[in-house]
């Protein structure tokens with residue numbers, strides 16, 4: 001389905017009609033960023049840069065309210081909604097997209113301000129889920145490679161599930177399933193676009209929670225942000241200048257989308273990497289040891305995604321890494337770790353985690369502290385540093401092996417968009433440099449731990465035990481009478 005569009009010049013009229021005020025900013029084209037907000041006229045400290053009535057805020061409660069007025073949408077929401085705020089909002093936006101495109105003969109819902117507003121939103125976003133298959137290959141060897149593949153699989157499965165669950169409802173069957181010519185009012189591509197629009201525009205509001213807010217979502221990001229958003233006592237969402245900032249006439253007004261977000265997350269969620277970011281960081285998934293008999297229990301009890309995070313402040317030589325799961329990976333039964341299935345007060349069964357007879361289920365992410373006073377703490381730390389270092393090395397080698405585009409199984413490189421090539425190569429460079437620094441740093445840490453007297457004694461005792469074993473094995477060998 002072609003996404004319907006309206007010229008941005010029509011936005012002030014739409015905003016006025018819907019009670020949005022922005023006396024001191026206007027929407028303008030900003031080079032390489034799409035639209036953005038720029039200062040227009042005198043700023044008055046007591047007047048917000050923008051104020052959006054609460055009735056236009058799109059969150060899970062608003063979607064429920066719309067469902068009360070629209071029985072078709074209520075049916076759709078009943079069949080596949082109430083799963084997450086994101087899913088409900090995506091379903092709502094899908095209906096707006098179909099309504100706005102007027103491709104379906106029978107109206108599929110009740111028009112509302114979002115039916116028009118969606119026409120001002122971009123037709124694409126440079127997030128990798130909207131890159132072509134060839135463009136996505138550019139991410140090979142970066143931390144986004146597996147994340148984007150997993151997202152593509154998940155989002156396709158999600159759309160399939162939406163279609164399946166509504167296939168017996170004639171109206172939604174008509175809209176979501178392709179006609180004989182292969183087209184349909186709403187396709188997987190529409191779903192992926194809506195997911196991208198949601199991810200790149202959603203705000204976490206103090207009172208209304210995860211929400212999309214028209215017009216305020218026209219503001220771009222900067223590490224030197226001049227504004228922030230909030231909700232006032234009239235429950236309006238307001239855009240306010242930062243107290244420490246000054247915005248000159250004609251200058252772009254920006255907020256921060258998150259200063260410490262890894263480059264990969266910025267590209268994944270917003271489709272760009274900020275070259276001025278002050279922190280460089282990287283998140284890699286970790287897998288438990290294949291031969292660990294407690295691997296499943298550890299994964300189950302950990303509850304979070306097993307990962308390692310590395311970071312450094314740009315321009316500083318100080319790096320840091322953090323991986324609560326690596327600590328859990330590296331403690332075993334012989335160190336004092338135990339899993340027990342216990343009956344709770346209502347007859348249910350719970351997996352509890354014990355460290356040296358103490359129930360530490362609620363501190364499972366804190367083994368770094370839990371082991372601190374034990375005699376094996378340095379040894380465990382050495383195991384952890386080794387595990388993390390190996391994971392970083394593996395990623396570093398992979399990133400380097402795909403650095404040369406000619407090693408990628410892609411078609412015509414010239415058909416790829418410059419923005420995708422540049423973003424992928426910037427991501428690879430940031431990640432490779434960061435990995436190199438952290439690997440070197442962890443090697444220093446590993447050497448220090450190896451020199452620790454407890455570790456030396458332990459490794460010495462292991463060597464003696466091994467040579468005793470070899471001796472025993474040799475003496476157990478049957479005599480050779482040949």
Ligand SMILES: C[S@@+](CC[C@H](N)C(=O)[O-])C[C@H]1O[C@@H](n2cnc3c(N)ncnc32)[C@H](O)[C@@H]1O
Nearest residue numbers: 033034035200201217218219220221270271272
């Ligand atoms: C909340 S929207 C902002 C409005 C958007 N520029 C538009 O045209 O609708 C977020 C999107 O704006 C763009 N963007 C925001 N800040 C940017 C920046 N510093 N550099 C490049 N693109 C940016 C990205 O495409 C991002 O996904």
